[in-house]
Amino acid sequence: MATQPKLPAIALGTWSWGIGDAGGDQIFGHHLDESDLRPVVDAAMQGGLTLWDTAYAYGAGDSERILGDLLNDYARETYTLSTKFTPQLATDDQAVTEMLAGSLKRLKTDYIDIYWIHNSDDVARWTPKLIPLLQSGQIRQVGVSNHNLAQIKQANQILGTAGFKVSAVQNHFSLLDRASEQEGILDYCRENDIKFFAYMVLEQGALTGKYDMVHPLPADSSRGNVYNPMLPELTKLVQRMQAIGTTQDATVAEVATAWALAKGTLPILGVTKPAYVDSAKRALAVKLSANEIRDLEALADATHLDTHGGWEHSI
Template sequence: MMTTTPKIALGTWAWGDTPDGQVFGNHLTATDLKPVVDDAMAAGLTLWDTAYAYGSGASEDKLGDLLQDYPRDSYQLSTKFTPQMAAGDSDHEVADMLAGSLKRLHTDYIDIYWIHNPADVEKWTPQLIPLLQSGQIKRVGVSNHNLAQIKRANEILGEAGFQVSAVQNHFSLLYRSSEEAGIIDYCREHDITFFAYMVLEQGLLSGRFDVDHPLPAGSMRASVYNEVLPQVSALTAGLQEIGAAQGASAAEVATAYAIAKGTTPIIGVTKAKYIPSEAKAMALTLTPADIKRLEDLAQAANVDTKGSWEAPMA
């Protein structure tokens, strides 16, 4: 079984967008995504992050079908239990949702299984224990949890001889609350992998969008980010300038920043042409001066990118 965590995980949130593309402004088919999987696997990007919540299983369906061409031990799967999507009429809600995910992903185990948010740490965390004991899940993660909730989940699992081995929170140049709250330090001290999602803020920090080239009209990300494009222009210019010295793009520098901060970025990739970009991001070196400059520019942008689903970390 593969146990090494790549420096970058690939996210499939956008793979399960609604048919009208209301979240990301796109509608992806398995045919569209096959080159992404093939090129990623060839590049050694073998950790795939999904969730039942991404299109009510649509993302898992596509990912599971596309990975059937590869031996199960050649990749890792990360998927999630979302409390708000539980049926509410069973004592085994986590196992029930996991069963659906296993079927859609064509596997009999998940490498990292997450509690998607801290709706009820006391209720849901214990339900992970029999799944760990049976081998249906290999590692446990908690997502969108604050430090106290992470510690409590760790206590509950610890009573059965297990531990939280991964945390997945929103982290980017524009949103560093998990660092400010001491979560990243806690993860480092307890051998917990910190996965950073929305590192590029759904494309805002990719360098592909500006006031004259806004995010796709009508999408949810456009409604959130287009109005702040003027505020982040200096930051994206800084990302581009630092990247130019190493032949890298703004997106690659923003990703390299998250790696430099001790996190494992989850990057949503919807086109195969972006796979080489992830390899470049993993190879970039940012100096302390680069990091300080970027953080100063991000602070000056004065943009709050906390998601509507998130509680404050600090």
């Protein structure tokens, strides 16, 4: 069994890069290309944040293409690649191999460090198809995303028949969505040496302090449609995050990230500017007390908001 790569404490997400179906323009209201993002990659690589998370499903490969172009300036062993097979995009039983081949080409590499099954559609059908790819070395580790506890255990059992295991779980996890903790997934990961990747820690910007009722998220994006109606209910939570941040010279986003780190997770933070890379690094120094964590979680619970994505199955 391959050893798990040594990972930075934070991964950098690229969902908002590029354009196209489910790409950065549609979801986030961004229109970013290589010229916009090269300074981001350079800042991250120079700052030691070298774990990159993407997927074919992000802009029908556009995110992967941009990331591959920009990382081509760096030696392959200096960064870690995380990308995904999405079952809903499968057209036949060869889809895993075919989708991986496309990802390898766009990312300009001959192996993927962590290859994810993007959601839990038909665990029994798709999980076994990763075994030959592990055996060939085309993928080094397997992760499962948007799986509940029973499905994670099922995938682990399937891989175990060939001497492999689930190495990572990637689920929505934030102050506003703690289902993976409440349903025992975080405990299972700790007990089985599985790294838990937390995505949407900042709830697509709603937990950064940047947006409020006067300054809403981009109205022409899907995130604006989802989160702008929630902004009034988020006021008290964001104010408490601001107060905590003031004591440590930290932003609201850095407090949200510090909370996810305190829960033992590896946050995935979307980055579109070099300043966001700097903020991710600063978040590593923010330490929350047990009382502060309880306060934040109580205020989050009091919002009664449901930020569960339409693509997510029930945890």
